[in-house]
């Protein structure tokens with residue numbers, strides 16, 4: 001495998017296939033003062049990294065996740081198996097009807113909320129992340145959140161608390177960076193409002209969670225017998241040995257709280273950011289939106305949304321154009337662009353061309369998901385002329401084409417594994433898929449998403465609406481390259497206004 005030229009070190013963090021193209025190889029090595037690193041977007045190598053027993057998650061660098069105690073994200077081996085069993089039990093299929101119903105309810109009430117702002121949505125992610133949090137609050141804790149602003153003046157706190165449940169939750173998830181870095185004692189005593197607000201939110205959030213956990217442990221047999229448990233209740237049941245379940249390994253309060261929060265965190269921004277990319281891509285590519293709407297009309301007719309079910313309707317939509325669209329969003333903008341692994345012994349892998357490579361012990365491996373899902377040897381680029389692609393800044397949005405997934409089932413994970421692969425594969429995959437399909441179907445059944453063409457652009461084109469729209473679309477496609485930020489996820493935080501309009505049923 002080639003060594004990464006120093007001139008390309010910064011480029012490698014760019015999302016997509018570009019950095020590999022610049023160097024002309026699908027795998028690259030780098031020697032650093034902290035040891036060797038391997039970057040790869042070669043699917044054959046990646047699948048071995050996901051499954052070989054000499055390759056592990058580098059848990060030492062992930063200890064910052066442990067706000068309360070160890071979680072499945074920060075442990076390996078037998079300990080990980082215990083945590084994984086508990087979390088998988090929490091995310092069992094009996095939760096999916098609640099995910100579906102809540103996703104549809106939240107979308108319908110969001111559409112009413114948007115109407116207050118003339119249905120113009122400047123930053124889609126702002127709303128889709130909140131929507132994802134509302135669905136989580138319902139499925140994890142049976143807490144119903146609405147679209148009022150989260151403010152101190154909002155809902156009053158419960159007795160014995162300084163802020164409400166939703167305010168605490170929202171503050172904690174939006175200040176994660178601070179929570180991971182600043183020790184709690186410092187947070188409490190340093191005279192900065194942001195730190196002190198975060199400290200109050202974290203303290204109250206911990207108390208709310210402890211209270212919910214205690215409610216479940218105090219009535220554990222009754223809770224265990226419930227058919228529809230919240231995720232918190234299921235995690236508590238699976239982590240509490242009892243006469244009826246003597247095999248359950250006891251999970252400390254810190255680990256129950258930690259795992260619930262880690263799972264919530266893993267499912268919140270991933271789904272919220274993916275949904276934002278979906279809405280933006282559909283506004284940029286109206287032909288795919290129309291294809292979804294034709295499918296929704298043919299499937300639902302005039303059946304009211306209250307009667308849509310996850311057991312019947314979701315299963316059909318998942319296999320159709322809408323399912324293919326969700327897959328393509330996850331390919332073109334997979335929000336988890338990098339996944340880390342480390343070799344704990346010398347490891348031999350075989351690449352896609354059949355060539356063997358030996359990776360030395362303690363090499364940090366960076367699985368470049370974005371590169372793999374744009375690798376032209378696997379994914380045929382769209383037939384847009386090279387000069388036009390350059391004019392559009394080689395944006396991934398150019399490559400958006402759901403039809404490539406129409407005949408591929410989502411169980412076919414040979415080249416496409418947006419939720420990971422092997423034992424660590426995302427246990428929230430059905431949750432995320434049900435939510436995304438619930439949101440998009442209930443949004444597009446009676447409404448369409450469109451780009452907002454400014455008056456100035458229209459004037460520049462002397463009132464020619466088609467030309468003005470095309471210019472707006474090209475600008476949006478460029479923004480979907482230049483303005484995408486890479487944090488723990490990739491996300492579109494800058495403005496790219498879209499509007500929701502009622503569908504013209506006659507047309």
Ligand code: HEM
Nearest residue numbers: 263266267270271274336418419420424426427428431432
């Ligand atoms: C579009 C949405 C999502 C994407 C793209 C996604 C992607 C992923 C990926 C790639 C991994 C594997 C990481 C690795 O191998 O180290 C993962 C792990 C995980 N995901 Fe998701 N995820 C999504 C939504 C969710 C949701 C909704 C939940 C829960 C409600 C969730 C919970 C988890 C958990 C708990 C893990 C850790 C599993 C372990 O370490 O054993 N994810 N996710």
